[in-house]
Amino acid sequence: MFKKILIANRGEIAVRIIRACREIGVATVAVYSEADRNSLHVDLADETVCIGPARARDSYLNTKNIISATVLTGAEAIHPGFGFLAENSKFAEMCKACHIAFIGPDPEVIEMMGNKAKARQIMGQAGVPIVPGIEGVLANFKQAEASAERIGYPIMLKASAGGGGKGIRIVWSRDELKKAYDMAKKEAQAAFDDDSMYLEKYLVEPRHIEFQILADHYGNVIHLGERDCSIQRRNQKVIEEAPSTVLSDELRWKMGDTAVRAAQAVGYKSAGTIEFLVDNNGGYYFMEMNTRIQVEHPVTELVTGIDIVKEQLKIASGEQLNIRQDDVHIQGHAIECRINAENPALGFRPSPGKVNILLWPGGNGIRLDSALYSGYDIPPTYDSMIAKLITHGQDRNEAISKMRRALDEFIIEGIDTNIEFLFQILNNPKFRSAEIDTSFIAKEFDYGA
């Protein structure tokens, strides 16, 4: 096991990783930007290094400073968390060149899976069902037109270098195609500096179901069951849960097996997630692979009892996975709500500021992952997620009732949050009867579009 690691991230995930390290006796180094001087992750870590000004590009994305901090403090490994440099293959390569263990898969795998179009291709070749679409990227508009005709509308244009919901356009008919194509390309160029696009069939109202993977460096791969992340607003997840209500045991077994095969096909290491889209006929299709730990990992941790971050540390330090697939059991039901500092009534505008009063919910089956504390000044520079509230019950209904009870106890004053919006989702009859798919928020809520 490592003696010391550096956490190249901030906020609640940095706190999460530091907590896991403290529990197993690994010394921690936190890095922070000038805006995060008073952050919780900075105070919890054993050592801290300021790596730059507020802007992510100059601090949390500053590979040079982060690597220097690692070498200076003598940290042996870097946990990149999610976002920032977590899926940056160049950074993983730098770590390798400097003998720093990157807690994640190999740089080549990150690169492969980061290119969405290529990932589809590789999965297709490995016998994993993929959404009907084109091979590689679109050469020009003509090809887009022809492919769309062949596959059949509705289709989805997606940025190959994309993520976070950007550079995606749904096209329902031929006359919408040109405009959507041009706009998507523009958005992709601005967001990812890469305007290559690919095209797939748009599955109407599918469910987004992802499988958690753990793989060690010796070829052992297991899955930890699925998470249903269909509650999304503009392709960004809001509520996640496990297990999914639409998967029969047989389908779960089949998909889990496919996910493991997918991970093995690319020689995956560490924790990762295979995302599938499931239509209402039980057909499932590979969408993409996320080569990092994910925001919603606590949901899986609660239903399986496995600490994913600790497993990542063990795997990265060269230990063999000592959990076999047969050891993985799903107990009960878990739901996670992402609490964001935003105002739904004002178009979900971010709402940074000082948290004057903070009352955490608690009780049986309540887990809270957050870096908030009373008096904390939320900086405006970063994303708006400030806490994750996860509940675990014997079944879905109990998990929901715990969530409603906990959200009700949750008091945050000084900033706006989406808690009210979360309540509305939880009280929605369709949600309660699990009639949900990725169009849920857009359909049921006025300001969900």
Next chain:
Amino acid sequence: MFKLNRVFKKPRYLTIQQNNSQPAPTEIEGQGEKSVLPAIPNGLWTKCPNCGETVYTKDLSNNNKVCVRCGYHFRMGAWERVDLIMDTGTFKEIYQDMKSVNPLDFEGYAEKIRTGQEKTALSEAVLTGYGKIHGQDAVITVMDSNFMMGSMGSVVGEKVARAFEFAAERKMPIIAFTASGGARMQEGMFSLMQMAKTSAAVGRHSRQGGLYIAVLTDPTTGGVTASFPMLGDIILAEPDALIGFAGKRVIQQTIRQELPEGFQKAEFLLEHGFIDKIVAREDLKLTLSRLIKLHYRR
């Protein structure tokens, strides 16, 4: 108001090791396998002399050795230049077997040649050969400043002269990429004679109607500048390249006057009519190919 500051621990400050040498990789025990303490290997990052930015070396190589921040053109080795300009797989080296001797018995000369060869994977300070540029035949000579500062001795002069003769024989255009500190002092008068020899070879090639393009790169100075590079039918230069004959300080002390801003930079020369065009590295191959196309009809 509660302020979270050092609630959980006392402040500790980082100490930086004083010794600047590259630490030998320290081995530490792991899970039965030895691992190495993290250390940044030399050369992983490069500091740009122009903007001071520390650039990831791989990014620099992928950008034709041009600084990704400020556009500063780093010096290029001869083989790197070949990769940039010639169509892949078309380049054939010629006259690589010419070996330098030590006519004046200059002390330490042989050693310097050996060092240069190791550093550049070249037999001498100039690489000569032919190949295709966007499908068009061309002969090129590429000087490498990593080999004894690109200085011109007998072998360099002979290779350059022969390259011009080769181009004349086969009616091919010739492009000379120059980078040099001047004539090689270890060979004394033999070096100076190369100025005449190469200039004569240029003349013969020109009289046969051949096109000769000179590309002056940083630095192009001394006896080299005063010979074949300045005789190009078309003279191009890389941005910000130092191009001159005598050194700046020598000139200043001789004329006892302050020299103007940007003196001896490519931009200054362009303004004063010494060169025809400054071409950024990313446009160089295309520019050369177009020039060849204009002058050579199939």
